Amino acid sequence: MPSYLAMTPEQFNQELQIMEQQYQQYRQQPLKLKMTRGVPSPEQLDLSAGLTTCLGPNDFKAADGTDCRNYGGIDGLPEARQLFADLLHTTPQQVMVLGNSSLNLMYDTLVKAMLFALPGAEKPWSHLDKIRFICPVPGYDRHFFVTQALGFEMIPVPMTPEGPDMDQVEALAAADPSIKGMWLVPVYSNPDGITCSEATCRRLAAMPTAAPDFRIFWDNAYVVHHLDPEFPESTPDIIGLCAEAGNPDRVFEFASSSKITWAGAGIACLASSLANLAFIRKQMSIQTIGPDKINQLRHCRFLKDKTHVLELMKSQAALLRPRFDLVEEILARDLAETGICRWQKPRGGYFVSLYVWTGTAAEVVRLAKECGVEVTPAGNTFPYGRDPQDTNIRLAPSYPTLAELRQALEVLTVCIRLAALRQMGNPS
DSSP states (O other): OOOGGGOOHHHHHHHHHHHHHHHHHHHTSOOOEEESSOOOOHHHHHTTGGGGTSSOTTOOBOTTOOBTTSSOOTTOOHHHHHHHHHHHTSOGGGEEEOSSOHHHHHHHHHHHHHHSOOTTOSSOGGGSSOOEEEEEESOOHHHHHHHHHTTOEEEEEEEETTEEOHHHHHHHHHHOTTEEEEEEOOSSOTTTOOOOOHHHHHHHHHOOOSSTTOEEEEEOTTTTOBSSTTSOOOOOOHHHHHHHTTOTTSEEEEEESTTTSOTTSOOEEEEOOHHHHHHHHHHHHHHOSOOOHHHHHHHHHHHOSHHHHHHHHHHHHHHHHHHHHHHHHHHHHHHTTTSSOEEOOOSBSSOEEEEOSTTOHHHHHHHHHHTTEEEOOTTTTSGGGOOTTSOEEEEOOSSSOHHHHHHHHHHHHHHHHHHHHHHHHSOO
């Protein structure tokens, strides 16, 4: 197949006719397929069935003798803190293990910064006229939903193969004291699958900021989520880098077991400097009497340690990798030669970032939905749901079966080609 950009008028019209016919055929099929969110499949959840049996009727005491059935223990169990510290390359003293959702911890931490003065701050953020936040794009839509809901002005900064464009990040952070922080998924970013280089991490830790209370919200959601465990990607300990650079309070790091064990019943942590944790602890002691320690205990019994976590993640990868391989197979077969589309081939995480013909992403999503195939809404990977080029679509292939995924991808590639042909034939 020649590139769409090099087709003769006859070839172009013939291809358009073929795509129109295929699309109408798909519209007649009763499909109901979703690739909207990074949801673990039932087979992945089955890998952690041992969570229901790993605690006996008299097994309720933590390593330090804490009775997990009772109140208290606001920092989390010692063994849970140690487990996350090992996964994040930090120390247990710099980790609090709290509820089941890292997103909840991020929201809660931002609200605390709004209501109370962070270490290094003169006043709570809510006392300021304007709060601005740097948002690498394309990025995680739920991050953007949080900062939008809290009234922050979001500043998009493009991702590069090394992480966020650091020239832009440094210039913005150094010039404007109303810029109070930034979002970042440092390992296998959502949705591009990019891992920040060591150079990027060091620049983030050391860069001057106009706001003394500037914070990086370091969402390490995919720290052990390698599609090929033999070739894992990682970043240095960002908490240590910040301390080394003289900015010990710069980062709040978040992680959870949501895509390690059970997405709806995991454990989540916040890692940071001792001063930041003291700030969180002070407010949390008023907010709650303690987290669900029984859930922490059963996770520690089931996961045991970092070695066993990595073994479990090899089993997760064995289930996920065929799905990502199928995405690559179908996209390459149907789109590689057209010249209208490109995509990332991630080495970990949960997503494939697809860049369709400029100005057609929303139309592709609409066309696919009319055929019963749902993907993440176009624009969601940008602040305010506005992709200025209308080109990025996030694919989430984890939940469908391989047969369902193949169907969905074959519909999607026809929609991508049809939307591009229609626009190329009718340029505005």
